[in-house]
Amino acid sequence: xxxxxxxxxxxxxxxxxxxxxxxxxxxxxxxxxxxxxxxxxxxxxxxxxxxxxxxxxxxxxxxxxxxxxxxxxxxxxxxxxxxxxxxxxxxxxxxxxxxxxxxxxxxxxxxxxxxxxxxxxxxxxxxxxxxxxxxxxxxxxxxxxxxxxxxxxxxxxxxxxxxxxxxxxxxxxxxxxxxxxxxxxxxxxxxxxxxxxxxxxxxxxx
Amino acid sequence: xxxxxxxxxxxxxxxxxxxxxxxxxxxxxxxxxxxxxxxxxxxxxxxxxxxxxxxxxxxxxxxxxxxxxxxxxxxxxxxxxxxxxxxxxxxxxxxxxxxxxxxxxxxxxxxxxxxxxxxxxxxxxxxxxxxxxxxxxxxxxxxxxxxxxxxxxxxxxxxxxxxxxxxxxxxxxxxxxxxxxxxxxxxxxxxxxxxxxx
Numbered sequence: 001x002x003x004x005x006x007x008x009x010x011x012x013x014x015x016x017x018x019x020x021x022x023x024x025x026x027x028x029x030x031x032x033x034x035x036x037x038x039x040x041x042x043x044x045x046x047x048x049x050x051x052x053x054x055x056x057x058x059x060x061x062x063x064x065x066x067x068x069x070x071x072x073x074x075x076x077x078x079x080x081x082x083x084x085x086x087x088x089x090x091x092x093x094x095x096x097x098x099x100x101x102x103x104x105x106x107x108x109x110x111x112x113x114x115x116x117x118x119x120x121x122x123x124x125x126x127x128x129x130x131x132x133x134x135x136x137x138x139x140x141x142x143x144x145x146x147x148x149x150x151x152x153x154x155x156x157x158x159x160x161x162x163x164x165x166x167x168x169x170x171x172x173x174x175x176x177x178x179x180x181x182x183x184x185x186x187x188x189x190x191x192x193x194x195x196x197x198x199x200x201x202x203x204x205x206x
Numbered sequence: 207x208x209x210x211x212x213x214x215x216x217x218x219x220x221x222x223x224x225x226x227x228x229x230x231x232x233x234x235x236x237x238x239x240x241x242x243x244x245x246x247x248x249x250x251x252x253x254x255x256x257x258x259x260x261x262x263x264x265x266x267x268x269x270x271x272x273x274x275x276x277x278x279x280x281x282x283x284x285x286x287x288x289x290x291x292x293x294x295x296x297x298x299x300x301x302x303x304x305x306x307x308x309x310x311x312x313x314x315x316x317x318x319x320x321x322x323x324x325x326x327x328x329x330x331x332x333x334x335x336x337x338x339x340x341x342x343x344x345x346x347x348x349x350x351x352x353x354x355x356x357x358x359x360x361x362x363x364x365x366x367x368x369x370x371x372x373x374x375x376x377x378x379x380x381x382x383x384x385x386x387x388x389x390x391x392x393x394x395x396x397x398x399x400x401x402x403x404x
Contacts, residue, residue, distance in 0.1 A: 094368040110366060114278055121395040126387070126403050136372060 088174035096139070097171070100184055105167035106139075112170055117163060124164045125157065252307070258290035264317055267291070270328050271393050280392045294350045294392065295339070302346070332396040340385055348384035355384065 076082040090111045097107050115123040125141070126132060133140035145161040146154050183191075225233060254260060262268040272291075275281050280289045297303050315321075322328040322335075343350065357377055362370040376382040389395060389403065 092366045094366050110368060116390055116395055118394075119397070121390065121398040123390075132403075136368075138368075 088172035090170045090172050100182070108164075108168050108170045110170075112165075117165065122157075122162065122164070129157075252303075255307075256292045256296055256303075258292070261291040266317070266322050266328065270322075270325065274393045278392050289354070289392070293353070297346070297349060298353055302349075329396075333401075336389075336393075336396050337401075340389060343385040344383060347380075351384040351388075 074082060074085075090113070091109065092111045094110050096109055099106060112124075117123060127136035127138035128141050130140045132138070141157060141161075143153075145157050148154055148158055149160065228236075258272075262272045275291075280294075282288065296306055322331055357373070360373065362374060365373065372387070376387070377384070387403075389398075
């Protein structure tokens with residue numbers, strides 16, 4: 001035994017040295033890791049207190065007060081991933097809605113999931129074409145959609161009016177991303193007649 | 207012809223001769239067992255060709271219609287019930303199924319000779335293929351739809367008022383069948399110019 005030790009003394013020494021270095025590196029790494037973990041904890045705690053202070057914030061969905069235009073991130077810091085909002089439901093009551101202004105394209109009062117509108121087929125026109133409107137009791141497409149841009153009437157729907165979704169859209173029960181003070185012309189006129197200022201001044205927010 | 211008969215004759219004579227070694231009981235029992243094996247094997251093979259996996263194993267189906275199916279409610283929806291290819295394209299009842307399968311031998315022919323082996327060929331042929339399916343569903347009163355969507359089980363009050371009204375008016379009176387209005391429910395439609403709809 002001692003014979004083996006004396007013969008390979010250099011080797012044993014080198015082995016011990018390597019072992020010591022490994023232990024040193026491990027301890028150093030462990031210490032460094034512990035400090036960063038503590039920093040992370042502190043940062044998380046700070047974020048939590050900030051979230052608690054911020055009004056209506058701190059839900060898993062992010063800020064819900066929507067005071068700022070931040071529709072994509074909803075106030076969630078860029079280094080955090082937000083849980084997506086639940087999908088909004090399309091209103092499907094088949095009741096025609098009021099138009100907010102005279103030339104507004106009417107909104108679609110029903111779901112149009114999976115409707116094929118392309119070169120081959122236009123699912124909307126199945127019911128809303130003049131020929132089929134009576135059968136399905138659907139409002140027929142306006143005559144303006146059968147005109148070219150020089151106001152000449154066409155037999156079939158005009159290509160520039162073909163893609164219904166460009167102007168007509170479904171409505172969902174989604175929350176407004178940004179508040180607004182929009183008033184219809186009727187409301188403005190009613191307010192003027194009553195002698196009051198506009199509803200905006202009286203603090204009405206739609 | 208005569209040469210053929212000369213060659214066949216000994217086999218034919220053997221077949222016609224009554225069995226001398228095996229008892230009637232053995233022959234009956236063996237026939238019974240063989241029948242079970244044959245029938246089970248036949249049905250297993252038939253069902254193997256009646257799966258989505260089999261249908262989409264050829265790229266004609268996998269790259270065209272299957273990709274389109276994936277985007278529809280018949281492939282993915284909130285409740286997780288879904289239709290596979292044979293649910294709509296192969297009748298569930300035995301005689302109808304066998305008739306359809308015999309028809310489908312044309313598809314084997316098409317596969318071997320590459321009738322629709324490119325996207326362009328498929329699109330060119332799409333209207334004709336779709337018309338066959340519409341005609342088939344129209345003729346059998348949309349049997350494959352009705353395997354799942356039974357009018358008696360439809361709660362019209364839970365449909366949108368427009369849907370309820372139309373189903374009551376056209377489906378209940380049996381004036382129209384599902385395919386009349388719901389063409390392209392699981393795949394994209396071909397060029398529909400000139401095809402009566404609704």
